[in-house]
Amino acid sequence: MGQHHNGPVGPAPVSDTGPEADDDLAALALKILVAGGFGVGKTTLVGAVSEIRPLRTEELLSEAGESVDDTGGVAQKSTTTVAMDFGRITIRSGLSLYLFGTPGQDRFWFLWDELSRGALGAVVLADTRRLEDCFPAVDYFEHRRIPFVVAVNCFTDARRYGAREVSRALDLEPGTPVVLCDARDKDSGKEVLIRLVEYAGRVHTARLLDSVEPQADSV
Numbered sequence: 766m767g768q769h770h771n772g773p774v775g776p777a778p779v780s781d782t783g784p785e786a787d788d789d790l791a792a793l794a795l796k797i798l799v800a801g802g803f804g805v806g807k808t809t810l811v812g813a814v815s816e817i818r819p820l821r822t823e824e825l826l827s828e829a830g831e832s833v834d835d836t837g838g839v840a841q842k843s844t845t846t847v848a849m850d851f852g853r854i855t856i857r858s859g860l861s862l863y864l865f866g867t868p869g870q871d872r873f874w875f876l877w878d879e880l881s882r883g884a885l886g887a888v889v890l891a892d893t894r895r896l897e898d899c900f901p902a903v904d905y906f907e908h909r910r911i912p913f914v915v916a917v918n919c920f921t922d923a924r925r926y927g928a929r930e931v932s933r934a935l936d937l938e939p940g941t942p943v944v945l946c947d948a949r950d951k952d953s954g955k956e957v958l959i960r961l962v963e964y965a966g967r968v969h970t971a972r973l974l975d976s977v978e979p980q981a982d983s984v
Contacts, residue, residue: 810890
């Protein structure tokens with residue numbers, strides 16, 4: 766089982782020459798997971814917001830996988846992620862996010878523990894047509910105390926529900942944010958990521974303070 770580590774991961778981008786070098790050295794790079802069920806839009810979200818050409822590890826769906834890949838509600842889907850998607854986005858000067866999209870099927874879950882190492886937090890994408898598909902991801906992050914937000918990908922043919930209705934249906938822990946988004950839209954995806962960074966920052970800060978206070982009281 767993977768361990769959760771707080772703090773930045775991955776190399777911060779460094780310019781070759783020029784006065785920007787010192788600023789780049791001080792830049793913060795944070796690791797974010799994008800998770801959820803099969804066909805919910807993880808690859809789409811990473812591709813929409815990434816400022817670099819996203820790395821994708823997709824394979825065509827085959828007849829052999831029909832018994833394990835439930836394509837109900839996403840019959841048009843012809844590929845599936847078998848390892849991860851990777852992208853990067855700069856939220857503001859000095860803050861970049863490295864995005865790791867997880868595979869959605871149960872048979873690839875052995876990769877999740879490795880991908881979650883060092884993650885600041887996660888986005889759990891949800892489809893209201895197949896809301897139960899994101900239960901495993903919600904349970905995974907809750908049990909490992911990794912902060913996450915639920916982002917409801919608003920498909921055009923899906924019934925619309927409010928954030929409170931989704932929160933109740935998923936039985937989320939109090940305070941867990943639920944946001945509505947369009948995974949195809951860069952600005953919408955960026956807003957989801959900003960919401961996650963803000964929420965994860967508050968959670969990690971509160972945990973840090975909780976761990977320090979008992980020591981201060983004993984002095």
